[in-house]
Amino acid sequence: MKFKDFDPDKYKAVVLPGGFSFGDYLRAGSIAASTETMKKVKQMADEGKVVIGICNGFQILVEGGLLEGALLPNLNLRFISKWVYLKVGRKDTVLTKGFEKDIIKMPIAHAEGRYYHSDAERAKRLAVLYYAGQDGTVDEKYNPNGSLFNIASVANEEGNVIGMMPHPERASFKLTSLDGVTDGLLLFRGLRKW
Amino acid sequence: MIYKVELIILNKDGIRDPEGETIQKYVVEKISKNVNSTRAGKYILFNVESSSPEDAEKTVKRIAEEGRLYNPIVHKIIVRVNRDEDGDY
Numbered sequence: 001m002k003f004k005d006f007d008p009d010k011y012k013a014v015v016l017p018g019g020f021s022f023g024d025y026l027r028a029g030s031i032a033a034s035t036e037t038m039k040k041v042k043q044m045a046d047e048g049k050v051v052i053g054i055c056n057g058f059q060i061l062v063e064g065g066l067l068e069g070a071l072l073p074n075l076n077l078r079f080i081s082k083w084v085y086l087k088v089g090r091k092d093t094v095l096t097k098g099f100e101k102d103i104i105k106m107p108i109a110h111a112e113g114r115y116y117h118s119d120a121e122r123a124k125r126l127a128v129l130y131y132a133g134q135d136g137t138v139d140e141k142y143n144p145n146g147s148l149f150n151i152a153s154v155a156n157e158e159g160n161v162i163g164m165m166p167h168p169e170r171a172s173f174k175l176t177s178l179d180g181v182t183d184g185l186l187l188f189r190g191l192r193k194w
Numbered sequence: 195m196i197y198k199v200e201l202i203i204l205n206k207d208g209i210r211d212p213e214g215e216t217i218q219k220y221v222v223e224k225i226s227k228n229v230n231s232t233r234a235g236k237y238i239l240f241n242v243e244s245s246s247p248e249d250a251e252k253t254v255k256r257i258a259e260e261g262r263l264y265n266p267i268v269h270k271i272i273v274r275v276n277r278d279e280d281g282d283y
Contacts, residue, residue: 026236026263027265030262030265033262034261034262063262063265069267070265070267070268072205072209072268073212073213074212075210075212076212077212077213077216116209116267116268117267118267146210146212
């Protein structure tokens with residue numbers, strides 16, 4: 001099915017995966033955010049349906065105003081591809097409701113992931129995942145891209161719309177995952193508890 | 195009348211601009227001590243057919259806002275209008 005033909009009434013959930021929509025022209029995710037398709041996705045979000053954005057999908061959700069804040073170029077202006085530890089902050093979202101772990105491991109691969117919000121308190125309220133050390137310590141030294149408060153993921157208040165820079169789908173299969181980690185799969189399984 | 199309208203997009207003052215900081219530190223400061231800071235941004239040039247420079251400016255501002263050419267959370271814009279005298283730019 002072509003993305004333009006997609007009928008939001010037929011689905012309960014939508015996942016915007018990573019990639020480089022429209023070549024990241026202007027700003028990552030900004031042109032995709034202004035498409036007719038995204039209006040339909042926004043409609044789904046407003047109806048309380050599940051909307052998940054991963055990497056470029058997160059950038060599209062932020063650019064489209066489905067999630068608060070902004071994602072700026074990484075502070076070192078490089079594409080960063082590596083595995084990171086993440087502290088789970090909120091457990092009231094579609095992917096983290098009833099989540100048992102507090103620290104998970106997933107890869108990141110992006111050039112524009114520096115999360116920013118003009119209201120610090122609001123950012124803390126919405127943050128779901130933080131870049132952290134192996135023991136869950138959230139510190140600037142574990143911040144790969146200069147994100148405010150090491151934020152790697154935010155959701156809306158209701159928790160049905162969530163975006164994240166890390167890639168859970170790349171941490172879902174033992175054979176292709178670093179050290180056989182499947183924390184990403186655990187996140188997706190959280191959908192059952194929603 | 196054709197106007198050349200320039201749209202410049204810059205990070206707001208409080209938002210770090212690593213490209214500008216790098217240019218400042220590794221290029222500018224080697225040459226001059228009189229430059230306090232350097233900011234880098236994006237430049238977009240429009241050829242606008244309009245009856246007045248004010249209208250041309252308004253059109254580009256509207257495109258920038260409605261089309262979200264900049265993100266008002268993190269960016270500010272500068273719009274400059276020049277009359278296209280000879281079409282050679």
